[in-house]
Amino acid sequence: MEKLVAITACPTGIAHTIMAAEALRRVAAMKGHDLRVETQGSEGVKTPLSDDDIAAAGAVILAADIQVDESRFEGKPVTRVSTARAIRDTEAVLDAAVAAASGSAHATSGSAHATSGSAHATSGSAHAANGSARAAAPVASAPVASAPAPAAGAAAPELAASPAGKGLLVAVTACPTGIAHTFMAAEALTRAARAAGYEIRVETQGSVGAKNALTAEEIQKADAVIVGADTHVALERFAGKRLLQTSVGEALKKADQVVTRALSLPEPEVAPDLGHRVAQAKAQLKEKQSGPYKHLLTGVSFMLPLVVAGGLIIALSFVFGIEAFKEQGTLPAALMQIGGQGAFTLMVPVLAGYIAYSIADRPGLTPGLVGGLLASQLNAGFLGGIVAGFLGGYVARWIRDTVRLPANLEGLKPVLVIPLLSTLVVGLLMIYVIGKPVSAIMTGLTDFLRGMGGTNAVALGALLGAMMAIDMGGPVNKAAYTFSVGLLASSTFTPMAATMAAGMVPPLGLALATVIARNRFTAQEREAGKAAAVLGAAFITEGAIPFAAQDPVRVIPAAVLGSALTGALSMGLGCGLRAPHGGVFVLAIPNAVSPLGVYLLSIVAGTVVTALALMVLKRPLAQPAAPPPARP
Structure with missing residues (x-):
């Protein structure tokens, strides 16, 4: 067990500072190390390190995106990383600090041995004293360690493989912001599963979309499914599997218990009736969907409830007479307003929004919705909505995958950079390039179908x-x-x-x-x-x-x-x-x-x-x- 101290600090001192501190504490406890963490931010210093804490520490971790005073750590090995690295690659950061502490301990031991030898030498010998000073020198100039950064585009370091032959778990983690707790819970579940001797695949549904998406083959092979989420997660693909639903907080803090509970669930009983076979057939059809076809059907599936509700409410308004809704203030008028001006107005924006969502995940939702609304306003109909959805999704995905920001500004991408740039591009193209031609096509198609007979x-x-x-x-x-x-x-x-x-x-x-x-x-x-x-x-x-x-x-x-x-x-x-x-x-x-x-x-x-x-x-x-x- 190593004694370590750490400081976490980011420009605002709120999110990344606290999340980095929490990640370091949790992983250090799991690995059996004694860690004291001081947080620095806009509200000042929290849980400050004492002189005794620093003196007892074998190494120091500085997870900071701003300047931190290091003078009090003189003579200690220091591991310097960003807060983002401390959050997402916590184990590697701690391992680097422990390695630095071990190296420092060896140097200190060597210095003590040299000093002991000089004490047994002839008293007053200047040569022996000088030798002692030279031997002690490595302590004064302690090494500065840096956690190795992963290569560009490389995945986070994998832990050692679990013992073979025990099976596979799959999991989904998601929190409302999708930044820190999502990934920390995934990491905690990974460690707990492998400690129990199981391999695990974790899909993270974060602010920039789903990462490490689970495949149908992985789900089919899994012994159990864990969903640690504080937001909605679709569960249809896990039908017929042992499924444990919990919060992302419990998955983070009690990962070992969550894994144990998931594995102790009884096997679901699935009757081989027609309904089950139909469900399997539909799942196989859905699995075969890919590319634009899959994205289009995603948009249609989210649009359908609006079409059903709107169409039936409009039909109810006709019970009082085909033109009864024209009289303002009446129930038929209210029903027409709900169905026609409410639900039907949202049809095309939702179609476009969820086509874009299927392509780029959450970053695509804003440009898709705005593009779909513009398609409605420009009378481009559902064809304009489809075009806006695909355009918004691919533009948002390109920005997400291409634009690179400093680590401490990465959190701005999903809430500022992607929505702003993608919505601008889609909106301008819809107004100046796409809207009028598609509107003309839609008008011609509608007139043809209405006039068609015989x-x-x-x-x-x-x-x-x-x-x-x-x-x-x-x-x-x-x-x-x-x-x-x-x-x-x-x-x-x-x-x-x-x-x-x-x-x-x-x-x-x-x-x-x-x-x-x-x-x-x-x-x-x-x-x-x-x-x-x-x-x-x-x-x-x-x-x-x-x-x-x-x-x-x-x-x-x-x-x-x-x-x-x-x-x-x-x-x-x-x-x-x-x-x-x-x-x-x-x-x-x-x-x-x-x-x-x-x-x-x-x-x-x-x-x-x-x-x-x-x-x-x-x-x-x-x-x-x-x-x-x-x-x-």
Whole structure:
């Protein structure tokens, strides 16, 4: 055990000063060292070091971004680092100080031995005295140590690998600011896991985005999952794993207990039913998403609640009359204001904001939201929002990865530098370059769809319907769905009606087929057909995926045929839908769908056609041979 003293100081003396002191104290305690820390800042000196503390210390750590008086440490080995290094690379800093202290101790021991030898020499010998002085000299000129800095672009130093054969843990740490506690908790969990003999991968969700993002393979292999966070962390990817949720403070201060608790959780019981298989299929589809497609779907997923809420609230305003909202001060007017001027106004900004968020994480949110709002104001619609989202995300990510600041100013990047520069770039491009051309395209597309009728409407409906069934939740399905949802902001409702009706048909048709053609399905498939009926009624097309995976050659063509028919009928009959989700459960809301009767007819027609096609394409299962009659 070494006795050490330290000083932490930054220009403000608030965040980095305190966080560096906390990190040094915690790691020193874990490594068994005795450390006294003095903090210096705008409010003066806190927990000052005494003369006895300094005299007893084997080495000094100066974690400072400002000038610190070192005169009282004369003769002591000093390790000088920035506060940022002390926070993020605490162990290396302490190891350097301990090494310096050990070197100083050896020098002091050598000096004492030389002095003892001079005392036994002839009294008054000037030569012996001079030799003693020369031997003691290294103490006076103590070495100055510096913690080795990692190479540019290199990752933080890794600890020694844990004993093999005990398994893997994965974790996510996040705090509201995402600067210090996020990384300190990750470091604490890493040490605690490896002390227990486990490897660990920790994803940090900080102020500049997620670092060391966990892969699906790592999550699949993990024995348990730890989420140490004081902010929202999406948990869907950890379904079926032992999961411990705690605060980032507990993960930092009681990391060993957190690891023990996570490993002691019981294994979750996952029933191999259709719902579970659908969830697995959706997770696999999501894992395959990458690049622009993934970013676009992220934006759409965050926009959907606004579209659903806004569309249904607008539909409720029509209960009192189609034009009742025009009378100010009435309930219909209030409902229209909430749905149309509230929720629908936020649709495009949220779409753009979360596309940018998917690309650049939190730094992309501001330019994306502002760009999306400008797209709405410039009448560029959802196409302008998509352009603004991608532009904001890639600009923010480029600034994040390219701009380099001194360590003590690094905290300004996520709150000042990136939002300011990226929002300026996106805003100016939207106003002067992108807005007007995209607005013209959006206006032309809207006018074309509104004026479309007859054969063209039927063809578009059939195309959208077939796209919804061809890959049942995959890229083609999502392309049709995104196109239809985006048009809701322009008050174009017929494509959305066709898309939802067609998306309901595959699982509904399969459910019907398991009832009317029982001899073509196994007992397990017939049982799964009941769950598929519920999923189809709720507009969850993925409910058909387990059937399609087992027999794609017959199931997919049958589903495409029925969905194309439903889409064609819906568009040809002029059905409109104001909400982008909900299935049959949204049909009970007045004016959400119009006309309702023929819309239901189109869904029934597609369901029946899919079931009949399956009867034709699938052969009856071979019946087990009857047992031979028993002999008398």
